[in-house]
Amino acid sequence: MLFRSLAVAAALCAPSSLAFVPITQSPSSLSSIRRNIATSPIDAEALVTKEANIKPTLRTKPTVDPFNPEFSRIQSVPYNDAFPNSTKEYKMAVHEPTGHKLAIPFRRVHLEDPDMPHLDLYDTSGPRDVNPHDGLPKIRKEWVDAREGKFERYTQMHFAKLGMITEEMQFVAEREGVSATFVRDEIARGRAIITSNKNHLELEPQIIGRMFKVKINANIGNSAITSSIEEEVEKLQWSTLWGADTLMDLSTGKHIHETREWIMRNSPIPVGTVPIYQALEKVNGIAEDLNWEVFRETLIEQAEQGVDYFTIHAGVLLRYVPTTINRMTGIVSRGGSIHAKWNIFHHKENFAYEHWDEILDICAKYDIALSIGDGLRPGSIYDANDESQFAELFTQGELTKRAWAKDVQVMNEGPGHVPLHKIPENMRKQLDWCSEAPFYTLGPLTTDIAPGYDHITSAIGAANIAALGTAMLCYVTPKEHLGLPNRDDVKAGIIAYKIAAHAADLAKEFPGAQDRDNALSKARFEFRWNDQFNLALDPVTARAFHDETLDGDASKSSHFCSMCGPKFCSMKITDDVRQYAAEHGYGVTEEALNAGMEEMSELYKEKGNKLYLEEPIDISS
Known part of the structure; x- marks a missing residue:
């Protein structure tokens, strides 16, 4: 007994x-x-x-x-509030044995990139x-x-x-x-x-x-x-x-x-x-x-x-x-x-x-x-x-x-x-x-110490086990162990698990998995802010975080964000070096970049090894 x-x-x-x-x-x-x-x-x-x-x-x-x-x-x-500048599209196909027509859904993100005007993404939203x-x-x-x-x-x-x-x-x-x-x-x-x-x-x-x-x-x-x-x-x-x-x-x-x-x-x-x-x-x-x-x-x-x-x-x-x-x-x-x-x-x-x-x-x-x-x-x-x-x-x-x-x-x-x-x-x-x-795994949760954040503790384990071969991940919301999730909790759980699943697809080198990463990184380097937002898993949140400190249309063309400001943006500095190399006939190669950095180094020494100067200098000549 x-x-x-x-x-x-x-x-x-x-x-x-x-x-x-x-x-x-x-x-x-x-x-x-x-x-x-x-x-x-x-x-x-x-x-x-x-x-x-x-x-x-x-x-x-x-x-x-x-x-x-x-x-x-x-x-x-x-749909367009959640995914600005996106359209719901369908690819048409015919099932040859029967002649039945198939309409396969996808989401098309329209971009400002002249080299790639759009990127097509997997879509489950339904009609x-x-x-x-x-x-x-x-x-x-x-x-x-x-x-x-x-x-x-x-x-x-x-x-x-x-x-x-x-x-x-x-x-x-x-x-x-x-x-x-x-x-x-x-x-x-x-x-x-x-x-x-x-x-x-x-x-x-x-x-x-x-x-x-x-x-x-x-x-x-x-x-x-x-x-x-x-x-x-x-x-x-x-x-x-x-x-x-x-x-x-x-x-x-x-x-x-x-x-x-x-x-x-x-x-x-x-x-x-x-x-x-x-x-x-x-x-x-x-x-x-x-x-x-x-x-x-x-x-x-x-x-x-x-x-x-x-x-x-x-x-x-x-x-x-x-x-x-x-x-x-x-x-x-x-x-x-x-x-x-x-x-x-x-x-x-x-x-x-x-x-x-x-x-x-x-x-x-x-x-x-x-x-x-x-x-x-x-x-x-x-x-x-x-x-x-x-x-x-x-x-x-x-x-x-x-x-x-x-x-x-x-x-x-x-x-x-x-x-x-x-x-x-x-x-x-x-x-x-x-x-x-x-x-098909529930996470797994990798630690027990974070009630209220178990969508994170579990997404860590989910990315790991999916990279090893798990086919489907059951999401966990911030309310896990605490209560019934509301719609905000559902969204948080889904986004956390979309990150985990995508990270695993990258690790498995699934064909086409990296296309979205490449498109977003290119938009980031070229300061195409709207494209960065629209390519994100959650465009609304990405835009809101940016606009907390740099609001307005003018900020969408700025070559910096509020993290580093205009003088410390690493991507802007890299872009300046590339432009300098191109203007001086070096082209955009490793040799050109090295030459450009050497000239900038000599200029730095000429100015007394000072990181900041009272007056801006002209490097165009």
Whole structure:
């Protein structure tokens, strides 16, 4: 009994009293934005087990009615306010096997550089100024309809193994600047995934894999005590504007089903969930009352809505739970703690592990990717790389191979809190045990001492592990460990992780990754301030910081900033030397620069070795 008490205490993160009972039926009022999906009888009858109605509690959480006209006025920052002098563009392509037209989005930054009038950037913002009641255009409907009912399994991996290049594969190839055959081969190999539920017709596909651009995920979702549907839709739009590649809806509060429906119909990027959260709501927040039937029903409900990937903590096995006893922070994963509590109470194996093949069958039917959760990830530097963490990772490898056998796409989730010197071991073990399936990590956070700044502590680890091969990074906001993030926190987390992902792309020497750095550095050296701002990850903040001390249009043509002023600007001094060399016939070569610096040195000596002079000197003669 002592062990059971200790283990349960270590496993629990949140009291069940905070849980809400879900809506058990999809509200008819959502029909205005839901697709008319033809569903075979097997979906509703054979796979879904009817559960007894659960009596709702009397607890309620105020939320603004999403059908109030005010809801349609939700607007993120207008595109051109966030990205001045940029335009949303589309590259057109044709999928040769079907003739389907593809419109691949990108952002064009217009520059003042005569040598390079614009730079094109990856863009995930999706269509703008769309009424959330209507949802986004269903760009994949034609693609999906053409394949429906013609294949044994409906997954990108299955198609790739057959040698097919789908519309989704060609779409991401155009986005990444690689060949479609390379994309197909990486998916068939299991080293990359395209998370694309056949019911998420609004999706603009993208690829996750170590041979492609590093992607970032943003988390949103309501909780039992804060947020509402319209706030979550606004966070979605805000996240895609600033560059989130995927989104996880981690709602645990009221109206989980409706919140997810609004998110799905308005999301141009893949959406993932942790289904155990909603399953827990269906049993009044009592983990011990969970069972496979409730969990399966939840999976199918979310699959029908179009969820692109599930995080399932099937590697939290009964025999691993006792290994967490001596941890500093126990089990910090919400999903991991739910499974651990259930395992211990029933003294049975994890029902997700036991029913893994049935989970795979559901995913294969809808083309849902599995993000195998790291429910035993370390929640402190003290616990990093311990027995519990690596035992679960090893089991992830087993589950990955079983998924591939059924052509289900997989990525593996990773830590967590890990100091810099222990990060490489995580990457090595994942590549080995999980056969190079995409790795998806939460940071890792490299120190525990900075609450309020964990977007920084984690971005340091994220850049390191991504440079070693991690395919996607789950962002961390300044509110990590402290509270539910608002939109400013979401932006801060996304920007920190865009920096980490880009730094990793540079380290991997991904083709074209350095183009933006080169363009911004050239603009900086040539004092093209507007181009510097517009090429930045966050143009608004860059401009605001500059204008705090040098405001007005005149400052945008100044050959200095407030850091050094006009006399100490290193780039201005270098430019002066180059101009001097060119005017004296040296050209801009190392020899010319050396000659120019020698003449300036002699002039310095002639003036008595004085750094500052009373009168300016003429160096033009």
